[in-house]
Amino acid sequence: MGCSSSVADRKSENVIRAAILIQKWYRFTMARLEMRRRYSLSIFQSIEYADEQDQLQVCDLPFFLFNGVQREILSRGLLLELEQELVQMGLIAVPDSYYGPRLSFPLTVEDANALLHAFRNEQLLHARYVLQLLSETRRVLKEMPNITHLSTSYSKEITVCGDLHGNLDDLLLIFYKNGLPSEQNPYVFNGDFVDRGKNSMEILIILFILGVGQEISEYILQDHWKQILSLLRDVFSWLPLATIIDSKVLILHGGISDTTDLDFLNALERNKVRDHIHVRVILFSFKNFAIIFLYKWNKSLSPKEHILDILWSDPRSQNGCTPNKCRGGGCYFGPDVTAKLFERYNLKMLIRSHEFKPEGYEISHDGKVITIFSASNYYEEGSNRGAYIKLNPELTPRFVQYQVSKLTRRQNLRERVGTIESSALKSLREKIYAHRSELISAFAQYDTNGTGRISVNDWAAAMESVLQLELPWRMLRSQLAQMNPDGEVDFMSCFYDLKMGQPIKEAQPALAETLCRYRKDLEIIFNIIDKDHSGLISLEEFSQTWRLFTSHLGIDIQDDSIDKLVLSIDYNKDGHIDFNEFLEAFHVVHRLEKKATS
């Protein structure tokens, strides 16, 4: 008896010890998975913020394009032109061959449904109707105050959505789960509707239609993109700055600062502020045809600071209000700033968006501040959920999360992290390639003996000094560069697995890297110039654009190198360049199998 029980004891001891070991080991692998997930998201976010800073320079460009292409609209009084254009609009004929949605003013629910249906099936909408919709939207918006007041007494719940970033799928999912907007089902959309996603224009149209509540039939004719752009810019300048629900819940896009003054914001002429503010690029693409929408913001004038604050600020857990160095505008505001604002205006909650959140939402400042982010899979399939808030008359928030998925089988955690990680590393490697020359000179400074190898510390320091992404370089090193058995990094190995799609001998390295870096922006600009959508532009248009582009960015490239480049890419010598083919050549290609030896 005694014998068998001690055997049993020992056995159960072994089992427990075994369990502990397995649990310990499992938790180890999960922690490492979590680390990979975090640094992948970190990579995405750093690159995103860095690109935003870059874009802030590039987005001035279309102004020069306008000047080159059609001065009248922008240099003269905008409104005057628009009125004339609007008169013309009635004369824009919609061809019989068009079978997209035909809407008429005033809009009805049927029109909104027809439009949703059309967009789900990737149909186009005619330019004329876009213009009509925009002008109607502007008319309605103009009548709204800077700060809109809503009340929950008319409806059971109010739904608040955050950043959509052009994800039409998310918007359709929200409408599917939560119903279309109506008087009984009001929505607040808290900014960043567009930019980055493919369906920005569709989202705007839907939102404007539903907001305006009018019937609109739209055709898109490429010839009218200039009018659309101008009108869009005007419409955006009329968007209200904030919403307050039941006098207790403040909703704005970014955040607040210690100088935020709601009375001041309510009183200023919001549409006038637009011309003086720091540039922020919002990119729309409508099928084959891209528009760059500019919203110019300049930091030097004071009312604009207040607007910058509400658009760009982020909450932080530390007290105080410090400049937001990540964004280049607005501030980081702490719980004390929130508390003070709440006390001053007798508020209970602040709802804002503007920041990516893996779960679609986050609560901070002791329950006072809610961040709501509605674009699921923002960086990559599986990167995050989206969410929206349902606010009842007691003003208790309820969160609904979702995630649109293109895959038929849901990936498990390990697979998802793998997907996000490869995508993030791919973007990072492209950025590395685009800064090749600078990186090589930075490495060379540490490589005093010219061996081609430097310490991990030096490698990490060089990477950070050039790319300035604040990433964990030592952690990422094994994925980015090779190390020899002595523990030194072979720095040129960063570039081994990356090459240009098609080496162009005539392109000097600096030129090639610049093209890599701004490839997406150039694509958009070329698309604008290419009026007939043939995919071809003339040599002269190309040269001129390229020159303006580089001089605007302050890049010093010899004139004759551009000429040589241009001649070399006119493959069939017919005086025209297929710019898609051209840009393809500067697309960074990743070799399939990267063997990371460390």
Add this chain to the structure above:
Amino acid sequence: MAAREEKGEDALVAEIEKKITETFEVFDRESNKTVDVREIGCIVRALGCFPTEAEVQKLLEQIEVEEPGGFVHLEHFLPVMTKVLLDKRFQPIPEDVILHAFEALDENKCGYITKDDLVKHLTQGGEPFTQEEMEDMLAVALDPETDILHYRDYRIKLVVDETKTFPFNG
């Protein structure tokens, strides 16, 4: 000789401190040199250590946790973690030890463990898994058709994953 050794050790400590700082910052959501106390276990493991939950708790006792909110500041974490790495505590578990552990749970010595047995052992014994942890493991480990864990294959799969992606060497 001693001076050179000392210099070598200084360099080693500096290396370690940089690694710890980098890992810490990955989990530092607001870029203000603090992390949530609940992430400390994750960070310690991300640095290549294999502590049990109890060992993580003991470590935390040595580190000052700021209230309210339960935050740990880098400057408090760094010296404690540096010592852990210098002393080489919480060493990795060799492959064959894991294998023996699974074998210990395999009562009938048939080379596999059923889902029910696995759940029983891991959610009731040792440092029990939460439901989420258990589900996550089952999702990857079980053969979906038979609901059985062939532990030899599973172990190999996970070990391979690790060596492919382990960022820090040693």
